Amino acid sequence: MITGWYGIDTDAPREQRRELPASQRRAFLGWAAVGAGSLLLAGCDRLSRTARVPRVLRSAETLTRDAQHLLGSPLGLAPTYSKADIDPVFRANGTTDPADPGYQALARAGFRDWRLRIHGLVEHPLALTLADLRRLPSQTQITRHDCVEGWSCIGQWTGVRLQVLLDRVSPTHRARYVVFHCADTMAGSGDRYYESLDLREAYHPQTLLAYALNGHTLPVAHGAPVRLRAERMLGYKMAKYVMRIELVESLAGIAGGHGGYWEDRGYAWYAGI
């Protein structure tokens, strides 16, 4: 386990962490182009600036995103914390026990039969077991989760960088978004939870598919067997119970067309904090 690169623990071989594949290089150039100015943001209460205003107008949302891209440091890393900062109990929110019978059967069998499908606009579609994921280079990070409802929790997440998986499937040049399809249907609507990121956020070095929380197998309440961690985003972006990942050119054809279960109900798609 090597500590310190990006302030993150990782056991990825050094050469893997240094060399940017072409796909990531594209996203990286975006960060590198923006440069200095991050100090301006230091010390602000990030949560109170954004978290209480979920219903951002779509135009204002674009403005927020562009401003953050301009002000962000080249890598735009979310803050990381020490072990002493970890909250003893990580609050669970939204679905905490999916009712879907297929999911429940998978959970009863310890997710042995679960397969993570990665498909859509990719050269090499994949289906991975949990054991496959655990064999890939892992990354551990202690971060703060900010829910739009106004609470936060600090926890330690371990998983595989989404970047590692994307490099294996090779998104085609048409792919622009990564969609996460979840196992749970939401009370009331009966619609399935889903979320999406653009490639820039998907290739971000802190974006993980996490299978452990605070050193333990991810509990069902927090999204077993894997959940997304997109550390620069609000909590609702971090899809739990991920069943398949789809690369698409446009979000228009999926569910309500706004890129996520809550987005289809008026929340901002770009939920950067």
Ligand SMILES: Nc1nc2c(c(=O)[nH]1)N[C@H]1C(S)=C(S)[C@@H](COP(=O)(O)O)O[C@H]1N2
């Ligand atoms: N599949 C799924 N993912 C989800 C949700 C959900 O209801 N279903 N809730 C979201 C919200 S609003 C938050 S704050 C976080 C909560 O994650 P936690 O239960 O680990 O705290 O998950 C997000 N991801």
Ligand SMILES: [Mo]
């Ligand atoms: Mo949330």
